[in-house]
Each structure stands twice: as C-alpha cells, then as structure tokens.
Amino acid sequence: xxxxxxxxxxxxxxxxxxxxxxxxxxxxxxxxxxxxxxxxxxxxxxxxxxxxxxxxxxxxxxxxxxxxxxxxxxxxxxxxxxxxxxxxxxxxxxxxxxxxxxxxxxxxxxxxxxxxxxxxxxxxxxxxxxxxxxxxxxxxxxxxxxxxxxxxxxxxxxxxxxxxxxxxxxxxxxx
Amino acid sequence: xxxxxxxxxxxxxxxxxxxxxxxxxxxxxxxxxxxxxxxxxxxxxxxxxxxxxxxxxxxxxxxxxxxxxxxxxxxxxxxxxxxxxxxxxxxxxxxxxxxxxxxxxxxxxxxxxxxxxxxxxxxxxxxxxxxxxxxxxxxxxxxxxxxxxxxxxxxxxxxxxxxxxxxxxxxxxxx
DNA sequence: CACAATTCAATTGTGCGCAATTGAAAATCG
DNA sequence: CGATTTTCAATTGCGCACAATTGAATTGTG
Numbered sequence: 357x358x359x360x361x362x363x364x365x366x367x368x369x370x371x372x373x374x375x376x377x378x379x380x381x382x383x384x385x386x387x388x389x390x391x392x393x394x395x396x397x398x399x400x401x402x403x404x405x406x407x408x409x410x411x412x413x414x415x416x417x418x419x420x421x422x423x424x425x426x427x428x429x430x431x432x433x434x435x436x437x438x439x440x441x442x443x444x445x446x447x448x449x450x451x452x453x454x455x456x457x458x459x460x461x462x463x464x465x466x467x468x469x470x471x472x473x474x475x476x477x478x479x480x481x482x483x484x485x486x487x488x489x490x491x492x493x494x495x496x497x498x499x500x501x502x503x504x505x506x507x508x509x510x511x512x513x514x515x516x517x518x519x520x521x522x523x524x525x526x527x528x529x530x531x
Numbered sequence: 532x533x534x535x536x537x538x539x540x541x542x543x544x545x546x547x548x549x550x551x552x553x554x555x556x557x558x559x560x561x562x563x564x565x566x567x568x569x570x571x572x573x574x575x576x577x578x579x580x581x582x583x584x585x586x587x588x589x590x591x592x593x594x595x596x597x598x599x600x601x602x603x604x605x606x607x608x609x610x611x612x613x614x615x616x617x618x619x620x621x622x623x624x625x626x627x628x629x630x631x632x633x634x635x636x637x638x639x640x641x642x643x644x645x646x647x648x649x650x651x652x653x654x655x656x657x658x659x660x661x662x663x664x665x666x667x668x669x670x671x672x673x674x675x676x677x678x679x680x681x682x683x684x685x686x687x688x689x690x691x692x693x694x695x696x697x698x699x700x701x702x703x704x705x706x
Numbered sequence: 707c708a709c710a711a712t713t714c715a716a717t718t719g720t721g722c723g724c725a726a727t728t729g730a731a732a733a734t735c736g
Numbered sequence: 737c738g739a740t741t742t743t744c745a746a747t748t749g750c751g752c753a754c755a756a757t758t759g760a761a762t763t764g765t766g
Contacts, residue, residue, distance in 0.1 A: 361644040362637065364576045364592070368651065368664060369554045371671040373573070374594055376551040377723075378675045379544045384724095395752060398548070401539045411715060417539070419549055422715050424753050431751080448714040448761050462537065469536040476543065477677035489543060492670060496546040499667075500553045502652035552753075559754095570722060586745060597745050599723050606721085623731050623744040712763070718756080727748075734741070 372496075382475050386468050390461055396432055397465075399425075403438065403454050404462050410449045437461055547671075557650050561643050565636055571607055572640075574600075578613065578629050579637050585624045612636055 364370055380394045387397055402417050403409070411425050418425075429452060432438045437458035443449035470480055478485045539545055555569045562572055577592050578584070586600050593600075604627060607613045612633035618624035645655055653660045 362576060362579060362640060364573065364580060366668075367573075367576065367644070368668050368671075369551075369558065369569075369647070370573060370576075371668045371675075372547065372551040372554055373569075375671040375675040375678075376544075376547040377594065378678045379547055381724090382678045383544065393751065394544075394548075398539065398542075398545060401537060401542065401545075404537060405539060412713085419552065420752090421754065423717080423755080424751095426716055428752075442715095446714085446762070450715060465537060469542070472544070475678060476674060492674075493541075493543050493546045495667060496543075496550040499651060500546075500550040503550075503553045503557045503650060556754090568721065587743085595722095596724065598725080598747080599721095601746055603722075617745095621732070621744085625745060708766090710763100710765080712761100714761080715759095717758070720753100720755090722753085723751090725749090728746080730744090730746105732741100732743070734739100736737105736739085 379476070382472060383468075386471055390464055391435060392432070392437075392461075395420075395424075396428060399428065399432065400437070400458070400461065400465070403452060403458065404465075408451050408453050410443070410451055412449070414452060432458075554651070557647060558643075561646055565639055566610060567607070567612075567636075570595075570599075571603060574603065574607065575612070575633070575636065575640070578627060578633065579640075582629050583626050585618070585626055587624070589627060607633075 360366060383394050383397065387394060390397070392400065398418055399414065402414055411422055411429065415421055415425055429438060429440055433440050437455055439453045439455055441451050441453060443451050473480055473489070476489075478489050480486070535541060558569050558572065562569060565572070567575065573593055574589065577589055586597055586604065590596055590600055604613060604615055608615050612630055614628045614630055616626050616628060618626050648655055648664070651664075653664050655661070
C-alpha cells in the first residue's frame with residue numbers, strides 16, 4: 357500500500373533537481389558583480405576555453421538548443437561581452453566571439469570556483485576532499501551519459517521516412 | 532594562464548545541472564501518459580504522501596515558493612487532480628487536496644521509479660547497485676544541506692530594521 | 707544541373723524558478 | 737483594544753528550458 361518507491365525522499369531525480377537548484381542559488385551572489393546569470397556564466401566558461409564557435413557547437417557542449425541559446429546570446433551581446441557574427445563560408449552558421457570586455461570578465465571570475473567549493477563544504481587544501489569532489493563529478497557525468505545513451509537508443513528506431521515540402525530561396529538578412 | 536579551475540569540465544555545478552536536466556528529460560515520456568510535467572510530478576509525489584497540506588508546507592518540502600507553486604497548482608486543479616481550498620481557520624492559507632482522479636493517478640505512476648532506475652543504469656535486482664544509488668542520493672542531499680546552511684548564515688546578519696507602512700483591511704475574495 | 711533532403715539559427719508558445727511586490731489575514735505588542 | 741508587524745498566497749516581471757515550427761543555406765542525389 358505505502359509504495360516506498362514513490363516516496364519523494366527515495367527519488368534520485370529529486371535529490372539531483374534540488375541540489376542543482378541550490379547550487380545555482382549559491383552562485384547567484386558571486387555572479388551579480390559580473391552582471392550575468394548562471395546559464396550565461398556556463399556559456400562564458402565555454403567561450404573562455406574556446407572562442408569563435410558556432411551556436412550549434414556551444415549547444416552541444418552545454419546540451420542546450422538554439423531556442424535557449426539565441427536569446428541568451430543576444431542578451432550577452434547587448435551586455436557587450438560577446439559578438440554574434442554570421443559565418444562567411446556558411447551563412448547558416450553564427451559564430452560567437454568574445455569581446456575584450458568578455459575576456460576581461462574572466463579575471464573577475466577567477467575567484468568564483470574556490471569561493472563556491474568552500475561554500476559547498478570542500479576544503480580546498482584537503483587533497484582527499486578534492487578527490488571526493490572529482491569522484492562525485494565523474495559519477496554524475498557517468499549517470500548523465502547512461503541516461504542519454506538510452507534516450508538515443510529509444511529515439512533512433514523511430515528515425516524514418518519524413519517527406520518535407522520544398523522551400524523557396526531568399527537571401528538571409530544580416531541578422 | 533589556462534586556469535584549470537575555470538574549465539567547464541571541472542565544475543561540479545555543471546555536472547549537477549546537466550545531469551539533472553538529463554534526468555528530467557528521461558522522465559518526460561513516462562509522465563506524458565499521466566498528462567503532467569516533471570515539477571507537477573514532484574508535487575503529486577508529495578501529495579500522495581500527505582494530503583491537505585498548505586501551499587507553504589508544500590513549498591518547504593520541494594524548496595519552491597508560491598510564485599512557482601500557485602500557477603502550477605492552478606494547472607493541476609484545471610486538470611482535475613487537485614482541489615485548492617482556502618482554509619477556514621486561517622484565511623491566509625490554501626489547502627491542497629487530491630481529488631479521486633489525483634489519487635487514481637498514483638496507480639499509473641507506480642511503474643515509473645523502476646522504469647527510470649533501469650534507464651539510469653541501475654539494476655533493480657542488484658543489491659549493491661541499489662546501495663550505490665542510495666549513497667549518491669545521500670551525498671547530494673548532504674551537499675545541498677551544506678550549501679543551504681551557508682546561505683542562511685550569510686543572509687541572517689543582514690536581517691534588520693525594515694519599517695513597513697500600515698495597510699487597510701479588505702475581505703479576501705473566495706479565490 | 708534541378709530538386710529533394712538536411713542543417714542551422716531564429717521564432718513561437720508553454721511551463722517553470724525566483725526575486726520582488728501586493729493584498730489580505732493573523733499574531734504581536736504597547 | 738488599536739496599531740504594528742508578521743505571515744501567507746497571489747501577482748508581476750524576467751530569464752531560462754524545450755518542443756515544435758519556420759526560413760534560409762547547404763549538401764546530396766538522380
């Protein structure tokens with residue numbers, strides 16, 4: 357009758373969901389001086405590693421689609437930290453470049469990981485604690501991969517015979 | 532120069548964020564037959580455990596505020612699975628009751644946890660795997676607690692001397 | 707080469723999350 | 737008791753997430 361498996365406390369998904377939101381809330385005060393939100397911070401992290409990438413590849417890295425990224429990047433552009441530029445070789449693509457302000461922001465962000473690690477209860481000097489942190493990170497990554505792999509396995513068999521209507525060609529506007 | 536600490540792959544927050552979203556995506560096809568979203572599912576889980584609770588207590592359980600819950604609960608009410616009723620003893624409170632349709636939905640939900648555990652790569656028969664699952668859940672819960680405890684410690688010192696203007700009293704509408 | 711299919715970013719629409727405010731009801735305090 | 741403060745749900749506004757569609761550019765194929 358009581359169905360233990362349906363208890364909220366038993367759900368790994370809820371623990372994940374809840375911990376993730378708590379983590380994002382913890383970042384907020386640290387990101388406020390930079391004037392960006394948490395998802396925007398993730399985009400900046402990706403761009404600080406590699407610049408001039410397309411919306412597509414950025415989306416693959418962060419598991420976000422253009423529906424999320426396009427407006428987010430437009431806001432970052434309005435803030436003056438990135439530049440969105442239609443590719444010359446392939447007009448479908450839009451390359452995202454950091455501005456100098458965007459590159460400078462990286463210096464202000466340097467202290468964030470350590471500050472957050474402390475907040476999350478990890479002693480930055482403690483080698484063993486850092487090892488556990490890395491372990492948790494890997495566990496989560498592995499979990500995500502397993503879930504996503506299964507999704508593909510389920511989605512793929514349905515891949516099939518769609519027939520799209522042809523479309524006329526008009527020159528794409530500058531943006 | 533390369534600042535390893537700012538690498539996206541190094542971020543526990545991103546692993547959490549990404550895994551959590553993957554998990555929610557995995558739930559979606561299982562929830563579609565019930566006609567509810569993932570956050571609505573969490574609310575139903577809470578209500579199946581305890582009925583007739585206030586929006587406030589539901590919010591504490593799920594770490595969500597009225598800004599999120601009120602419209603969500605209105606949608607669940609429109610679906611006919613819950614009833615929202617202004618408390619008689621305390622007119623500020625709104626009690627959330629399951630309808631019979633809401634209680635029946637629990638039967639359809641019974642298979643979900645097992646189905647999801649498999650998808651997440653946990654063999655339901657394997658005691659050791661289940662132990663690891665529980666361990667991960669506890670690690671996440673502990674992490675969340677640590678983060679939230681620190682938030683309170685930071686927020687509290689700022690608690691101080693606000694002076695609100697008085698307000699007139701009008702009878703609250705039925706809903 | 708024509709034309710069908712695919713790829714890519716943008717757009718549309720819905721549902722969260724959450725900060726901040728509002729309005730009413732209850733609790734507290736002088 | 738009357739005024740102040742606190743509590744509670746609702747509302748407002750903004751920024752994600754994400755499914756679905758659109759429009760244009762490219763690729764693939766006969």
